[in-house]
Amino acid sequence: DIVMTQSPLSLPVAPGEPASISCRSSQSLLHSSGFDYLDWYLQKPGQSPQLLIFLGSNRASGVPERFSGSGSATNFTLRISRVEAEDVGVYYCMHVGQSRPSTFGQGTKLQIK
Amino acid sequence: EVQLVESGGGLVQPGGCLRLSCAASGFTFSNFWFHWVRQVPGKGLVWVSRISSDGSHTTYTDSVEGRFTVSRDNAKNTLFLHMNSLRDEDTAVYYCARDSYLETSGSYYGLDLWGQGTTVTVSS
Numbered sequence: 001d002i003v004m005t006q007s008p009l010s011l012p013v014a015p016g017e018p019a020s021i022s023c024r025s026s027q028s029l030l031h032s033s034g035f036d037y038l039d040w041y042l043q044k045p046g047q048s049p050q051l052l053i054f055l056g057s058n059r060a061s062g063v064p065e066r067f068s069g070s071g072s073a074t075n076f077t078l079r080i081s082r083v084e085a086e087d088v089g090v091y092y093c094m095h096v097g098q099s100r101p102s103t104f105g106q107g108t109k110l111q112i113k
Numbered sequence: 114e115v116q117l118v119e120s121g122g123g124l125v126q127p128g129g130c131l132r133l134s135c136a137a138s139g140f141t142f143s144n145f146w147f148h149w150v151r152q153v154p155g156k157g158l159v160w161v162s163r164i165s166s167d168g169s170h171t172t173y174t175d176s177v178e179g180r181f182t183v184s185r186d187n188a189k190n191t192l193f194l195h196m197n198s199l200r201d202e203d204t205a206v207y208y209c210a211r212d213s214y215l216e217t218s219g220s221y222y223g224l225d226l227w228g229q230g231t232t233v234t235v236s237s
Binding site: 035104107 | 158
């Protein structure tokens with residue numbers, strides 16, 4: 001199965017400052033369709049996960065513009081241009097396998113300094 | 114209201130079985146694929162299983178292959194996870210999530226709807 005590796009695992013950020021999370025996969029996530037099947041999810045404290053980014057770089061409905069995703073194949077990045085207090089939680093990258101198992105990264109806990 | 118509601122969790126002894134349900138409402142259930150994801154409290158998300166819109170395609174993580182079975186009843190808008198030969202390490206909160214993959218077009222928009230989770234505890 002594909003292994004997803006996130007870094008850092010802990011990310012203290014001051015309000016208004018940018019933040020960046022890396023996600024690397026053990027195999028290319030580039031599908032024959034031309035899309036990278038890599039999503040980003042945020043799990044806020046006490047809540048279920050919520051979708052932020054799909055197919056590597058597409059913001060989900062209702063997700064603020066300060067969130068952006070980039071990358072391709074095996075290297076992906078989630079960026080927050082200016083962190084706000086409501087962004088606290090654990091961020092996960094996830095590969096959705098079209099005909100094989102899916103996998104999550106270990107999670108990155110974002111905290112406000 | 115568009116929502117997923119899991120149920121069926123509880124305390125079960127090692128080696129026992131349990132059936133989780135995920136009731137969908139507010140959307141056309143039969144159009145969507147679904148996933149089961151679990152999480153030990155305080156730990157990360159772990160993908161468990163995925164099922165196609167008509168139930169003909171299923172995928173599992175290695176640790177549950179042969180013990181868990183995902184199924185669905187499109188007439189009743191309900192997703193199931195049948196769990197057999199349960200182990201201590203299956204203890205977790207189990208979430209169902211809607212997969213926005215559309216087979217007709219090949220389009221995909223992420224796991225865009227999640228339930229609140231149901232807790233499974235395997236212990237003697």
